[in-house]
Amino acid sequence: MKKNWLVGSFVAVLALTVAGCTTGSSGDDTNTPSDSENGSGEEGESTGDKILLLNNGAEPATLNPQTAFESVSSAPLNNLMEGLLRLGKDHTPEEATAESYDISDDGLTYTFTIREDANWSNGDPVTAGDFEYAWKLLVNPETASSAAFLADLIEGASEYNDGSGSVDDVMVTALDEKTLEVVLTSPQQYFLNLITNPSFFPVHQETSEENADWHTSADTYIGNGPFELSGWDHNSELRMTRNDEYWDADNVALDGVTWNMIEDANTAYQLFQQGGLHSVAPPADLAESLIADGEVDLYEQAGTYFYRFLTTEEPFQNKKIRQAFAKAVDRESIVEQVIRQGQEPAGGFVSYGFTEPSGEDFREVGGDLFEFNVEEAKQLLEEGMAEEGYDELPPVTISYSSGPSEHERIAETLQNMYSTNLEIDVELQVVESSVFLDRQRGLEMQMSRSSFLADYADPINFLESFITDSSMNRTGWSNEAYDQLIAESKVEGDEERRFELLHEAEEIVLEEMPFFPLYFYNQPVLQSDAVSGIVRHPVGYIELKWADLNE
Template sequence: MMETHVMWNFWTRTIAGGALAAMLVLGAAYAPSIVKAQAQTVVLHRGNGAEPDSLDPHKSSGTWENHIIGDMLIGIFTEDIDGKPIHGAAESHSVSEDGLTWTFKIRPHNWSDGVPVTADDFVFSWRRILDPATASQYATLLYPFKNAQAVNEGKLPPDHLGVRAIDASTLELQLENPAPYLPQLLAHQTAFPVPKHLVEHYGADWFKPGIYVSNGPYVLAAWEPNNFIKLIKNPGFWDAANVQIDEVIFYPTDNTSAALKRLRAGELDMQNGVSSQDIDWLKANMPEALKLQPYLAVSYIAINSTRAPLNDKRVREALSLAFDRDTVADKVLKFNEAAAYTFVPPGTAGIAPGAALSFASMPYAERLAKAQALMQEAGFGPGKPLKIALEIGPAPDNKRVGAVVQQQWAAIYVDLELRASESKVLYALLKENNFDVSQAAWVADYNDAKNFLYLFRTESKDMNYGRWSNAEFDRLMAEADKARDEAARGALLRQAEQVLLDDYAVITNRYLNTRHIVQPYVKGFHPNLRDVNRTRWLSIERAS
C-alpha cells in the first residue's frame, strides 16, 4: 500500500451540516499543538508512521493512509474488531450460483453533509478508480471486476465496467472469475465510495478539509501537513451510538524512537512502528503495551530488472545468495520475525505449500562461494566491482539493515551506495521504477496468496516495482484465476511462486510481525492477520 503526492497549506474552513454541529458540540479545535481535551471529549492520539500523500482512496496506497481513510469511509464491507470482513455500506448481499454476479443492498445512510449514499456512488467510484485518466496506482487490485482491466488500459470506456445500479439501494457487480476473497477486497480502500456530488463539483480538491465528507464513523476536521491530521466523530454515522472515541488525531512518526519518547511523555496513546534499538527496553518495561504478532506481510529488496546488469539472472541470484536474511532477522533486528525464503508468508490462504528458494537449506559459506562464482561469470570481480545503490527509508533500522547488506555484498564484489529518503520519496522512486535495488514491503490487502503474487504480473504496472516480466508466471496466474477447484487453484499459485523464486525477481527478507505500542488503557485493540484496527472499535478506560 503506497501513495501519491498532494500537499497544501493548513485549512481552517468549517465542515458543512451535521459535522459543523458536532464540532461545536465537542468543542473541536484546530490547534497544531496537543491540547488536553475537556472531560466530556474523548481524544485518541495515534502515532501513524509516515505522512500521507493523499486522503483520496483512489490516489492513496500506503497502510498509513489506509489507517486514516478507513476511519472516515466505509465500503460495501468493512472490518470488525478482529479485522474480519462484515457488512458495511451494504446491509446484505446475494451471490449467483456461478459466483460471478454479486448483488448488494445498500443500507440507508448518508454522507456527513446529509446527502444520501446510493448505489450510484459506488458505480461512480469504481469507474473513477479504473479510469486511466485517474492514474490510480492501485487500480489493478480491482481487476477481478468484469472488464476492469480493459477499462483501466483504455480499451473500453468506464461505463463498460461490470457494475450497475439497479436502483438507488441495489448494486450489482459482475466478476471475470469467481473470487472467494471478494468480501475482503470490498473492504479495502480501493473499493471505498467517494461522494459523487462533491467529486464532480470540486474535482481534485474534494478531499481537502472543509470539503471532505464521509459515510463512516469520522469526518476530517483538519490537516496540517507533517504535523497532524484530526478527525472528529460523525454524528450521522449509522452506528454512532457505539463509537466511543470523539476525536482521533494521527501524527506522522517516521522517527520511531522519538515517537516512543512522546508516548512515554503522554503525548501519544499508541504508536505504529518500533525501532530495534528500543525493543529490549520495551520488552522489559512495557511488555503489556508492546504488540509483536505475525501478520500477512513480507519485507523484501526490490530489484530493477530493467537495468543492466540487474536484468542478468546470475547477478540477481548472486545478490540473493549473499544476503544473509537469518542474521538480519535474528541478530540485527529483534522483532521475533522469521527469515523469508518464500514471498508468500506461511499460513496465507489459497496456496499449496512447497515453493521455496533453491538455496534455503544451503550453508551460508556455500552460498557465498556460489555467489562469487556467479558474479565472476557475469564479468565482475575484485578489480571490477558492480556499482549500484540501495534505496532505504528514514528509520534507523533501515540504515542498520542497509549497512549489513553493504557489508555482505562487498564479499561478492558489489560497491553498494546507501541512499536514504523520506517514505513518500522512497515509494515514489519505486512507483516510477527509478532505482537499482530498494527496500520494500508488502502488507496483504486480503488473506489470499494472489494478493502477494499479483504484484509481479506484467499487467500490474507500477505496483510491479522492478518491472519483472515472465510469460510463464503470467500464464499460471491467469490459469489460477480461472480455476474453479480450490486445490487446483492453490497448486497453480504455488507453481507461479516457484517461477518467481527461481528467476530471483526479488530478494526476500523477513516475514513481518506487527510493531505497535498501545497503552493498556486503550481498549479494543486486537492484533490480527490484516493488522487493521479501526478507531470505531477502540475506547479509552483510564483508572480513576
C-alpha cells in the first residue's frame, strides 16, 4: 500500500470549504561559493551566519512568478515570494499573506483578507491590487505563460487568455487595499491547493510597470517571501538573505541561502562530501549503495517520468506502433537496474497519493493501464506497419536532454530493449538542456523524454496536460472525447462523479498512447546532520521558511 500523503490535505480542505504545483532540467558550474557568501571564514572557521548551501541544478529560467513554470525556477521562487496561502509542514494549505478567507455557501466566491503587516522586501505593503494585477498578468495572452491554464477555474480567465474575453471579465477583484475577491466557474475543492503554486504569487505592481525586467537582477528584484534576493551570478549561483520585512520573519531561522547551479550529480556529490553543500540528490551510480547504507532519505513526490511520441509524424501517427513501443519496455527493469533509487514503475500517468471520496487511492483504483508484453508488442508493431503499408519501419530517433546521467542511461536502455524485443535499431540524440524544451514544444522531436511534477494536489493537474492545444501536450495528439471528459470534470461539483470522469480520461489517453510512463518520482536526498526543518512537499516545492542550520 502506498502512503497517502494527500489524505490530510483533502480532509483539511473539505473541512475548510464545507462547500471546497514542470518540470525542468539543467546548467553546469562547479564554482564553490566564496567565503563571504557561504558563512565560512579562513581555515574553515565559522562566521556565525547560518547560510544554507543547496544545489539548484541549473540557472532559473526566470524568477517572474507568472512565467516560472519549471522546477529550477520555482524552487528558489517559492522562498522569495509567497501567495495568499502556503503549504504548511503537513503539506496542507494554510494562511500565509492572507490572514483569513471566507467561502460563499455555493462554493464559488472566495474572499481573502491580506495581513496588515504583509510587506514587500522594499517595505511597501502587499495589497489586494498586487494580487489582482499578478493574476490577470498570468492569463494575459501577451504574457504567453505556460501556466495560464492553472487559472481556468477562475471566471473569465480562460476567455481572456484565448482572446474571446477581456481583462474586465476576469473575476479577480481588489475590493479594497486588503480584500481580494475571486469568483470560480464551479465549486472545486482543490482551489486552495491550486493557489499555493508560484504562478499565483503577487507582483509589486509599481515595480513591474516601471521595469519589465525587474525579475532578472538582484538589484531590482522585489519579493514578499521569507527571503529576499541579495545576489545573482547568472549560471553560477543565486543568493538569498532573510527578509526582515516578511510578516513572519521572527520564525525564519536561517540568515540566508546560497543556491549553486551544478548540473552534474557527481560533481555536486563531491562538493557535498567536502562540506560545500548541505544537501544533494545522490548520483545515480551511487544511489543504490547509499540507500542501502541508510545515508539517503526518501521523500514522496507526485510526478511521473515518461516519453512522448510525436503523433503527427511517421511512424507514431499509428496508435498500434505507439502501443508496441510502450509495451516493449520493461519498466521494472529500468527502475531496479538503471535508476536504482526506490522509484515505483508507472502503470498509469497519475501517480500515487491522490485520495478519492471513498478514501481509496486514485492510482490503486485505476490500476495498471498497460503492461510489459514482448509478444503483444511484436504483434502490434506488425499490425501497425501493415496498416501504414510499411515494409520497413521509418527511422526512429530518441531524444533526451543533456544533464543528469540517468537521462542518457534510460535512453540507452530503451535503445537496447527495442533492439532485443522488437528487432528495431533506433538512433539516440542528446539535445542541450537550454533548448530541449523549446524544441519539444515546437514538435521537433520524434520521441523524447519528459517529466511531470504536480503543480497542485489533484489528479486533474496530470490529465489536463494532454487536452488539445495544451502547452503541456507537446505530442500533436488530439482526442475530442478526452477533451470533453476533462472539460466536464472541471465543472463537476460532485466529487465521486468527477473522479469517475478522470478515470475515464486516463483510460483513453493510455489506450491512445501519445506517451508512455516509465516510473513515478520520489525525492532521494543526502543531507548534512547540521540541517533541520527543510520541508519537501510531495506536491509543491522545497520550503526553507522553517529550516535551520547548527554547525
